[in-house]
Amino acid sequence: MEPIRISALVHLLKDILEASEVLSDLWVLGEVSNASRSRLGHRYFTLKDDDGLLRSVLFRDDMPGSMVTDGERILAHGRVTVYPQRGELQFVCDFFRPEGVGLQAARFEQLHARLEAEGLFELSRKRALPAYPRRIGLVTSPTGAALQDVRNVLAQRWPLTELVLSPALVQGEQAAASVVDALRTLAEDPALDLAIVARGGGGSEDLSAFNDEAVVRTIFGFPIPVVTGIGHETDTSLADLAADVRAPTPSAAAQRATPDATEVAAQIRALDSAMAARARAGIAARTAQLQAAGARVRHAAPSPRRGAERVAALSARVQIALETRLAAERAAVERTDAQLAALDPANTLARGYAIVERLGKRRRVVRRVKDVKGGNRVAVAVGDGAFWAEVS
């Protein structure tokens, strides 16, 4: 057998290692030693435990600004390769966290960093939601409270839509694949103009399905805008970050996805009134014009008379239209009275909310934390009155 050249051999070993799926995407746990940073910004270190060690590198562009510290035990993600010039086994790390973080959290952070670098969470990629959605897809459990919540909000707020439920498991091991499946089924519906991915709050804080890479990518690549309403108290899931709009609960997602029919009706009423006012003003102006013309032109010119007849006819048309309007208006006002009562701030205050107003020269209602400074005097209105307080 011919002798094999060293460089060919080390490259062969490198190719063998790099062809391994396991070795190209793995987490290792070890203690850092011999940590140093090269002039180019690469960080070299050794990872070891009781019985073995592995030369490691964290290249400049991965986790720039982070440094490994001698003696620290870390969870590191990366791949195993051969450094041919030295014939050394090398671990090319691309992400690490202290051991105490735990593998699940470290995995989450690594995926977060990777998808973020890829642009999946970019605000500039978020799409606007349709103004008046006609057909809304919903991915959630067919037996969960989320479905009922979304239904209720839509029925109340914007019933001019069709809700298409694409059932999915939202918890457990098969949840991620099931959510991807349900989304893909929805994507085949060409009439759909919005999708909601929802999960009820409940006891479980298991969000793993919504932190799954395939789920996140499917949401990101979805052909129409996606709103998430994944009920959980603390963390934001990666699915939330990739969605066009994220809401804290299924109900809130349904709310973000739709206009309020009561408000839309009010806008239509306003347009209607503006048009009616214009039409009336037009008639009045023309009548005045004709009267002036009639006064000026004494002899029997037929045109002002014809003009007056035309205006009278138009005026009658408008009159009829206005009366119809007026009747519809009255009915609409009666309908909205009850809805307006629900919007009355006094009712909100009675439920335990408060309105805080900053006192002093520039008196104003406090909407956000930065509206007040320590020492500011404020008036707090509650259900049965008001009191003063000082911000500390």
Place this chain on the structure above:
Amino acid sequence: MAEPSFEELVAQLEERAKKLEAGNIPLEESIGIYEEGAALVDKLRGLLDSAELRVQRLQGRIQDERTPNDGPSPPPDAGN
């Protein structure tokens, strides 16, 4: 031809309102525009008043599983 969508009807209404707002059109024409606008308003009101949410369920690949933390199951859909 498909029925115009709510969005299209609103756009048509807004266009009529804008035309009237701009003025400088003959009176007769403006009354015509107003009548068109009023018809659109009636149509939109009708849609808003009569709408009822429709729910459709696609066939998923999942069994009728129960997720204990996910609350009570909804009533079955009428007409689906």
